[in-house]
Amino acid sequence: MKITKSLIFSLFIINLSACTGNFTTVKVKVVDQDGLAVEGAEVFAGGRLGIDGENIKDLTDKEGVFQTIGRKNLAVVFRVNKEGYYQTKLRTNKNLQNLIIELRKKKKTTAMYAKKLLLPVPKKREAIGFDFEQADWVSPYGKGNIAHIFFYLDGEYTDVQNNNNELQISFASAGDGLVKLNRATTNSEYQFPYLAPQLAYTNSLTLKYHTSSSSQSFTTYDNSALGYIFRINTKLNSEGEVIHANYGKIAGEFLGSSYTGTTKRKNVGFVEFTYYYNPTPNERSLEYDWRQNLFRDLEHEEKVYEP
Known part of the structure; x- marks a missing residue:
């Protein structure tokens, strides 16, 4: 019995040392x-x-x-x-x-219009207004009421290896615009700033994509970017200070293409992006609560759950 106990103890020590x-x-x-x-x-x-x-x-x-x-x-x-x-x-x-x-705190989550949008472009080489609240083009191309942002699509699509596209994004009011954000270093599910900035908005953006089987391809699209913060409906006082505005964000990059699909469609291309729009004037919070999405009856692929 003593030999057995000693043997077991010795084997335990040997095993523990090996495992360490x-x-x-x-x-x-x-x-x-x-x-x-x-x-x-x-x-x-x-x-x-x-x-x-x-x-x-x-x-x-x-x-x-x-x-x-x-x-x-x-x-x-x-x-x-x-x-x-x-x-x-x-x-x-x-x-x-x-x-x-x-681990980032939740500070001020809020209701927003949030949607993953894939929208046919009705006409190329024309700046067409888009309404964030209606998620549609303004008249005569859609049911939108206010042109919050403009999209201008140009280019041709032959096939995957041969296409040339340009998407111009612009705003009507002085003070409106975009701030581009690089990819955040945090691993949090919420990566945007808590508040929209008050300065550094640019009034226009041009994105180009060119690929050819006979020449070198190039693009100004930045698919590694975190996205953009936007400001619209801006009103300035006599000193150029913002007295009224609405804010929101774009997750990732905009996409514009002259691709019309494999069947004949009544469009000349499409724009695609995911946006969050805060309709409360002067509210700069960018924290979205998916339970309070102001859009109702969205299709599954249009719903946004990321904050």
């Missing part, structure tokens, strides 16, 4: 958008991180820290949640002993 080299401490600190520790955030660490290949879930302590023992050399899928915050997700195998994850 295969595991490491995983330490994550969760902070908010201001760099302050977030206590009580639920951290899910997936990718079979645990000693027995299980996923691990726990809450951060008062210092915002989640710590566990996990297997080495794994790409871990982290998912972090807390009531009143936007979810953060990322997959990484780097810096697992001292990883910082940002």
Whole structure:
């Protein structure tokens, strides 16, 4: 019996020593958008991180820290949640002993007109007004009432390898325009600024795409961009200061094409983009609450759930 116990103990020590080299401490600190520790955030660490290949879930302590023992050399899928915050997700195998994850607070979510739009263009080489509230062209091409933004499409589409398209975007009022945003460094589901800026709007934008089987292709489209913030209905006082405006955002890039599909259509191309429009005057909040979408009866592919 003594020999058996000694043997078991020895094997346990040998096994533990062998396993130690295969595991490491995983330490994550969760902070908010201001760099302050977030206590009580639920951290899910997936990718079979645990000693027995299980996923691990726990809450951060008062210092915002989640710590566990996990297997080495794994790409871990982290998912972090807390009531009143936007979810953060990322997959990484780097810096697992001292990883910082940002969890952004929900500050002022609001109702907006939000839609994933794919709209036929009725006529090329004409600046046609678009109404954000009606999600349509203005008369005589659609049911829109106010031309919040103008689209001008030019170019020809022969096939995938041979097409030349230009999309011009412009605004009618002084002070209206766009601010382009580069891709954010955060892994939060909410990546836009909380508030629309008050300055730096440009009144026009031209996007070009050219591809040819006989020459070099080029494009000014930026599909890696986060998107745009826009300002419309702008009114200025005598000193050029904004006294009235509406704000919104575009997720990703605009797309304009002369492609009409494989069948004959009553259009000369299309524009495609996802937009959020806040109809409350002078309200600069860009945080969208999908439960309060002001559009009703949208098709499934038109609905927007991302904040």
